[in-house]
Amino acid sequence: MTVSITLVGCGNMGRAMLGGWIEQNVKPNDILVVDPSVDNLEIAGKSGCRTLTSPLLIEEGYQSDVIVFAVKPQVMTDVIPAYQALIDKGALVISIAAGTRISVFEESFGEDAAIIRTMPNTPAAIRRGMLVSVGNSKVTDHHRKICDILMNAIGTTAWVEEEGLMDAVTGLSGSGPAYVFHMIEAMIAAGVSAGLPEDLARTLAKTTVSGAAELAISSAEPVDVLRKNVTSPNGTTAAGLAVLMGGNALTDLMTRTVAAATERSRELG
Ligand SMILES: NC(=O)C1=CN([C@@H]2O[C@H](COP(=O)(O)OP(=O)(O)OC[C@H]3O[C@@H](n4cnc5c(N)ncnc54)[C@H](OP(=O)(O)O)[C@@H]3O)[C@@H](O)[C@H]2O)C=CC1
Ligand SMILES: O=C(O)[C@@H]1CCC=N1
Secondary structure, rough: OOOOOEEEOOOHHHHHHHHHHOOOOOOOHEEEOOOOOHHHHHHHHHHHHHEOOOHHHHOOOOOOEEEEEEEHHHHHHHHHHHHHHHHHOOOEEEEOOOOOHHHHHHHHOOOOOEEEEEEOHHHHHHEEEEEEEEOOOOOHHHHHHHHHHHHHHHHHEEEEHHHHHHHHHHHHHHHHHHHHHHHHHHHHHHHOOOOOOOOHHHHHHHHHHHHHHHHHHOOOOOOOHHHHHHHHOOOHHHHHHHHHHHHEEEEEEEEHHHHHHHHHHHHHH
């Protein structure tokens, strides 16, 4: 199935999705990218996509199967009305904005519009994203298929039936890459403080996180067993984990971290 896409917003996330779609054989000339910034459009243009700085420049006869809104939640209500004509021609709406509820799109586009809210994350840029979607009652199996084509091209996909879960999804997998990047930063700093040269500490930290994550995904063992496999009785790991797990330190910190991001997603709605 070929899918024509209008991508609105070509920032960090828009570019990450675009790269994945093109790598996965969505034809660049089936993609129109709209973004007011010429610099943001340059990469899309070089990939062979059509680019426009404003929806006012979209020609009258234009239609696309899907419009993906990838602008900041704070500007979403100002941005979407300009795309009414595409919705009237039957385009499916996919929004990746944190917090912004499906009802915001229904209020603008009408209750007959098919709206999907998806939460991706930045590893989509290397086709290793986590993408969770929820649709309104107008979303058909055909729409789900279109969404799956786009999202499977850039990562692992899941659907939820309750929109209320999307705030916690955002707090865990949407924001999650930043938590892991910060953990890598902390491991590098800790390695340097333990006496390693910074370049070596960086390589060790990144490779360890990447290898452990791959093992967690590919192994049949649950992650707590994988952790125990590293931990020799009275050995070095036990000494390290006594700090990280003592008083439930990391679990408490992570619980508060995800709760804060989840709450912010609710506020953005
Ligand atoms: N970054 C992430 O990890 C994730 C982000 N999201 C969501 O994705 C969305 C985009 O985030 P992100 O890519 O990080 O943000 P960016 O700021 O990088 O991208 C937003 C893009 O939209 C452009 N833009 C602004 N106004 C318009 C307009 N009227 N029409 C078209 N484009 C416009 C911006 O241009 P300019 O730069 O000139 O303002 C920018 O290029 C947000 O809603 C966010 O919640 C979801 C999951 C993960
Ligand atoms: O920080 C944000 O609001 C966006 C949504 C999830 C990741 N980045």
